[in-house]
Amino acid sequence: MYQGFAEIYDELMNDVDYEAWADYYCRLLAIFGVRSGKICECACGTGSLTLPLYRRGFQMTGVDLSREMLWQAAQKARKQGIAIPFVQQDMKALNLHRPMDAVLATCDGVNYLLTEEDLLSFCRAAWRSIRPGGALVFDVSTPNKLKHTLCRSLLWEDRENITYLWANTWHEKTRTVDLDLCFFLREKEDQYRRMEEHQTQRAWDVQTLKETLWQVGFRAVSFYGDHSLNAAEETNQRWHVAASRPADD
Numbered sequence: 001m002y003q004g005f006a007e008i009y010d011e012l013m014n015d016v017d018y019e020a021w022a023d024y025y026c027r028l029l030a031i032f033g034v035r036s037g038k039i040c041e042c043a044c045g046t047g048s049l050t051l052p053l054y055r056r057g058f059q060m061t062g063v064d065l066s067r068e069m070l071w072q073a074a075q076k077a078r079k080q081g082i083a084i085p086f087v088q089q090d091m092k093a094l095n096l097h098r099p100m101d102a103v104l105a106t107c108d109g110v111n112y113l114l115t116e117e118d119l120l121s122f123c124r125a126a127w128r129s130i131r132p133g134g135a136l137v138f139d140v141s142t143p144n145k146l147k148h149t150l151c152r153s154l155l156w157e158d159r160e161n162i163t164y165l166w167a168n169t170w171h172e173k174t175r176t177v178d179l180d181l182c183f184f185l186r187e188k189e190d191q192y193r194r195m196e197e198h199q200t201q202r203a204w205d206v207q208t209l210k211e212t213l214w215q216v217g218f219r220a221v222s223f224y225g226d227h228s229l230n231a232a233e234e235t236n237q238r239w240h241v242a243a244s245r246p247a248d249d
Contacts, residue, residue, distance in 0.1 A: 019052055026056055034101050037059065091122050135242060136245070150179070179198070206232065206239070
């Protein structure tokens with residue numbers, strides 16, 4: 001996953017305001033008592049959120065399954081004179097050499113966990129990686145978004161150097177959506193390179209997420225909607241989930 005188009009990922013996502021995302025997550029972390037310290041960002045991708053959080057004073061570690069995405073992240077950090085360890089790991093088996101004040105999984109990272117066993121493994125790994133009194137914070141694209149927004153039609157965009165077609169298929173039984181993307185990258189004036197990418201995401205419901213977090217031992221489990229501090233609603237496009245590891249644990 002993400003192996004084929006890590007080189008163009010940032011260009012495709014250049015309309016995302018990662019600085020605003022970083023500000024929002026700083027607010028959310030502060031509510032849960034994390035205003036400084038060590039943070040591990042799982043599914044960090046090319047580091048587009050890792051770097052802004054570093055500049056806001058956190059000691060960041062980036063973890064991702066894709067070596068290619070991590071390479072892009074490391075190059076961006078190097079060019080900015082920032083020293084951040086980027087580590088290739090599966091977030092379901094997160095294994096860090098020191099406890100973190102918080103673990104993050106942003107930009108749909110948890111949607112790529114396709115089974116309840118996967119979700120439980122990630123929550124347990126995050127629990128082991130967080131110090132008592134620390135926090136786990138992640139976001140998910142909502143069932144409403146995956147089922148009714150992404151799957152309603154063929155998506156496409158024609159840019160100067162990249163053209164892509166994006167078709168999605170919803171599976172009600174498994175509550176998953178298959179994402180099929182086809183890219184055409186301009187390499188010369190009249191020459192393009194074709195690239196295809198297939199991904200699958202799971203639509204998680206509030207109850208399952210809450211029960212899994214409580215099962216592992218997290219408390220103060222809270223759900224917020226669409227980059228706000230308002231309570232999550234079914235109509236939201238994105239939910240932000242925050243939970244604490246009790247200090248006396």
